[in-house]
Amino acid sequence: MKAQEKGPLTTQEYLDALAKNHQLARKEGIDATMDKNNLTR
């Protein structure tokens, strides 16, 4: 029921959550770890 209640993928709540995921997983996650360890991207 939770998923069925959700709107399309253009909904602002979805876009905000997706942006947060990317910020945490990419910029503050893998990218930060790669930089910290001097690894080539």
Add this chain to the structure above:
Amino acid sequence: MRASVIDSMARHSACIGLNPDALAIADALDKERKDKGVRGPLHGIPVLIKDNIDTADKMMTTAGSLALWGSRPSKDSTSRKSCGKPALSSRKNKSQRMGQHSFRPLHQRLERPRRPDQEPVCAGPQPVRFEFRLGRRVSANLCAAAIGTETDGSIVCLRRVTVGGIKPTVGLVSRTGIIPISHTQDGAGPMCRTVATPRSSLAPSRASTSRTWPPPTVVSIPTRLPAIPESGWAARRAHRRGAKDVRFNEKVDKVLEDALDTMKSKVRSSSIPLQSKPLANSGDSEFTVLLYELKADLNAYLARLGPNAPVKTLKDIIDFNERNREKEMPYSARTHL
């Protein structure tokens, strides 16, 4: 030999469906191997496939859901097509039941058998992921490899059953034709008894196209996976727990230390140890994204099945589950759909 493998599968009820044409396909592929040569590393190798990966043959693809009972997709999934159709005689194992289970109360999970003479497998207090079932078949040497899917750790946690698995970077392997949960998190990947084997299994399954779902932004796709030796798993396990703190006995310690040395020689030294910052507070946004994408992606998948699909939309599945609550949800409440 393949016949005996298939016999073993059937005898142990190790999978929920066997491709009745498997032996004929295998014979044809053997002949092709002799006449025309080898297509790739998986040519003619029997592989176990999770029940959420479309196979255009006599087997159903249901994700373990009664709502999709009888669904026989007309097209192979891209993943199976590129990795497997010409090369594999396939069988299926249980998959996640479509969405009626929460990820969190894993202890509530019980698997519903497809046949009345099969006992349900009680998960008990420990988390059971369906890849574990695939992994155990691999671990027991019932098949050379299995193809599973992962949204949130299903493949990579297989070290528990001493199987090596790879979840490819999201987008590296196409999800077209795979019953989805979330297109920014789902991925299909190989599971084998060693780490070296899934590397060779992964190579042919690469396909970045995704017809049904928007492909995610992938910053870079590795052209080559790092060569981690088979002994690397032991080292990795030791590394995760802090190699210095792990002491079992002389012989095991020696194996672990050798494995660590091997890893250090194979991987750039600066990358060991790698520690990434824990992803604080990612749970809420991750779950929000998952719910939105589950609806959109599942509806897109069902639309792709065409007019003969037993259900057309997520709403249809919810209604089906409500009407068949006794059969479909005997042990746990639905929380995702």
